[in-house]
Amino acid sequence: MIYFDNAATSWPKPPEVAAAMVQFLETVGANPGRSGHRLSAEAARIVYGARAAVAELFGVPDPLRVCFGHNVTEALNLALRGLLRPGDHVVTSSMEHNSMMRPLRALERADVALTVVPCSAEGVLDPADVAAAIRPDTKLVALNHGSNVCGTLLPVAEVGRLCRQHDLLLLVDTAQTGGAYPVDMRADAIDLLAFTGHKSLYGPMGTGGLIVGPRVDVRQMEPLKRGGTGSRSEREEQPDFLPDVFESGTPNAVGLAGLAAGARWVLDRGVAAIHAHEVALTQRLIGGLSEVPGVTLYGLRDAELQTATVSFNVEGMLVNEVGQRLDEDAGLMCRVGLHCAPAAHKTLGTFPSGTVRFGLGALNTVAQVEESLVAVRALAEEGR
Ligand SMILES: Cc1ncc(COP(=O)(O)O)c(C=O)c1O
Numbered sequence: 001m002i003y004f005d006n007a008a009t010s011w012p013k014p015p016e017v018a019a020a021m022v023q024f025l026e027t028v029g030a031n032p033g034r035s036g037h038r039l040s041a042e043a044a045r046i047v048y049g050a051r052a053a054v055a056e057l058f059g060v061p062d063p064l065r066v067c068f069g070h071n072v073t074e075a076l077n078l079a080l081r082g083l084l085r086p087g088d089h090v091v092t093s094s095m096e097h098n099s100m101m102r103p104l105r106a107l108e109r110a111d112v113a114l115t116v117v118p119c120s121a122e123g124v125l126d127p128a129d130v131a132a133a134i135r136p137d138t139k140l141v142a143l144n145h146g147s148n149v150c151g152t153l154l155p156v157a158e159v160g161r162l163c164r165q166h167d168l169l170l171l172v173d174t175a176q177t178g179g180a181y182p183v184d185m186r187a188d189a190i191d192l193l194a195f196t197g198h199k200s201l202y203g204p205m206g207t208g209g210l211i212v213g214p215r216v217d218v219r220q221m222e223p224l225k226r227g228g229t230g231s232r233s234e235r236e237e238q239p240d241f242l243p244d245v246f247e248s249g250t251p252n253a254v255g256l257a258g259l260a261a262g263a264r265w266v267l268d269r270g271v272a273a274i275h276a277h278e279v280a281l282t283q284r285l286i287g288g289l290s291e292v293p294g295v296t297l298y299g300l301r302d303a304e305l306q307t308a309t310v311s312f313n314v315e316g317m318l319v320n321e322v323g324q325r326l327d328e329d330a331g332l333m334c335r336v337g338l339h340c341a342p343a344a345h346k347t348l349g350t351f352p353s354g355t356v357r358f359g360l361g362a363l364n365t366v367a368q369v370e371e372s373l374v375a376v377r378a379l380a381e382e383g384r
Contacts, residue, residue, distance in 0.1 A: 002332040002368045007148055007176060007309045007339075007359025009198045009205060013262060014363075017202060020261035024254045032253050033230040043253050050207075050256040051243075053263035057201070057271070058174075058193055059184035060211055067246040068209040068256060072175045073099040074224070075194035075210035078246060079171045080104060080142065082221040083192075086111035088139040093125045093154060094118045094347045095147050098340045100173055104142070113137065119347050122300045123152030130159050140169045145183065146176035149344040149355065150299025151282075151306030153181070160189025169216060175199060176307050179266045180362070181275055191215045200274075200361065202266060203259030206252050212242055223248070266362075274362045278308035281360045281369050285310050288373035294380040298348045298355060308360035313350070314376070316383030322356045330375035334358050 003011050024046060030039035032047045051063040060066065069075055080103045084090055092104055094116050108114045115133040119125045130141060141163055146153050156172055163170040171192040174183055179200030185193050190213065197207030212218060219240055226238045227248035239245055266274065282303035289295050294315035300306050314322050323336035337354040338345050345351035358372065 002330065002364075002372060004332060004334045004358040004360060004364070004368075004372065006199065006361030006364070007307075007357060008335050010200060010202055010361050010363075012363060013202050013204070013258075014265040016261040016265055017204065017258045021204065021254050021258040024257035028253075028257075031230075031250055034228075034250075046257050046260060047251060047253055050260035050263065053260050053267060054195065054201070054209070055211070056267060057179060057183075057263055058195070058211060059186055060193075064242050065213065066209055066211050067243040068207070068251055069246075070206050070252070071198070071208040072173055072194045072196035073208075075196075075208055076100055076142075076171070076173055077103050078210050078224045079192045079194060079221075080107060080140075081224065082246075083140060083169070083216075084112045087137065089113040089115070089135050089137040091115045091117060091130060091133045091138060091141045093143050095123050095125065095149075095152065095154065095344045096142075096144055096341065097148055097173065097175070097344070098342070099175070100142060100144060101341075101343055116343070119152075121347065121349055122298075123147050123150050123344065123347060124300070125154045125159075127155050127158040127162060131162055134162075134166055134168070138166070138168055140171055142171040142173075144173040144176065146181065146307040146309070147299070147341075147344055148176050148309065149339050149341050149350075149357065150311045150348060151176070151309035152299050153177070153306055156190065157188040163191070164189055176309065179263070179271065179274070180278060181307060182271050185211060185213060197255070197259040197262065200266070201259060202262030202362075204255045204262075207255040207259040210246065212246075218242060218245055221245075225249070269362070277362060278360055279303045281364055281366065282306070282308045282310060284366060284369050285358060285360065285372070288369070289376060292373070292377050292380050294384045295376065298350060310358045310360075311348075311350070311355035312358075312376075313353075313355055314380050314383050317379065319354050319356050322379060325379055326356075326372075326375055329378070330371065332372055332375055
């Protein structure tokens with residue numbers, strides 16, 4: 001079996017991840033930070049370990065700025081709905097996932113003004129176009145860091161500097177880059193960093209969160225939910241400090257035990273080493289696919305300027321057919337269609353039929369890339 005669907009979720013996970021989760025369930029199990037007994041304290045220590053690992057991965061000095069939730073979708077909703085009020089203006093790109101676009105479109109109906117800056121047909125965002133979109137009422141720029149459709153990287157650090165010049169906040173969706181590409185919240189001038197645990201952080205599904213930088217006034221940001229936090233229990237009002245202000249209810253502690261192990265695995269290998277491995281695989285994949293007659297590739301087609309996600313079409317075949325045949329004939333798992341990102345496909349010119357997407361990960365090999373090229377070549381010959 002060849003698993004090339006890491007852009008949707010990474011698999012397999014490093015064995016340490018399941019081991020940490022089993023250990024949590026079998027030997028800890030208690031509710032973190034709620035009770036004073038030793039198992040609760042141990043659960044809290046494990047959750048803090050996940051916070052510390054995630055903070056280290058994104059260059060954040062204070063782990064308490066990491067607010068856990070279920071995934072990047074929840075984190076983006078928290079940031080957008082928490083910050084934006086009627087009369088505010090927000091800038092985004094035409095390469096966004098629906099996790100960004102749908103909350104923004106809903107806010108637009110609630111009188112938040114939205115500018116979607118068009119990207120090129122390769123998914124490239126020009127920071128000058130972002131600068132031109134800024135208005136006196138602009139509060140936030142909200143961007144993904146790497147396209148989940150074709151892998152194109154967005155110029156987050158340049159836009160971050162621009163935001164600082166204009167005293168705006170920058171929200172970044174790191175779903176496709178966190179753990180696989182260097183992201184440094186301070187160096188990249190990111191104010192709100194949304195991450196998901198189950199992709200290149202190699203944790204389980206149901207983990208993710210929002211890192212809130214020091215330029216954000218937390219008291220001006222509405223939580224998505226309020227409730228028990230295990231802190232300030234004498235008060236009927238929500239605490240106003242991080243991370244408790246945004247973390248009500250019992251957390252997914254077993255998931256966070258797995259996330260801690262996944263993020264530590266990434267830190268031990270090193271993001272730079274993982275990135276170098278993925279660049280080598282992507283280079284070979286792009287090079288091989290571009291030599292197959294009948295295959296059309298999308299995006300920049302340059303492994304150094306994109307993530308390890310590659311989108312293509314095969315002449316004479318529908319994307320569903322390609323996906324099904326790759327699974328049946330070659331045991332290759334990938335994703336086809338619109339990848340929850342209609343705006344990105346409109347930008348690339350692949351809407352509404354979509355593309356075939358290979359999402360490579362740290363555990364894929366050159367041999368798998370070679371096998372996949374043989375499989376695509378066979379299909380392309382049939383399609384012609
Ligand atoms: C760029 C981007 N944003 C958001 C998401 C949503 O991730 P999750 O389902 O973990 O919330 C994804 C997942 O595919 C993504 O690729």
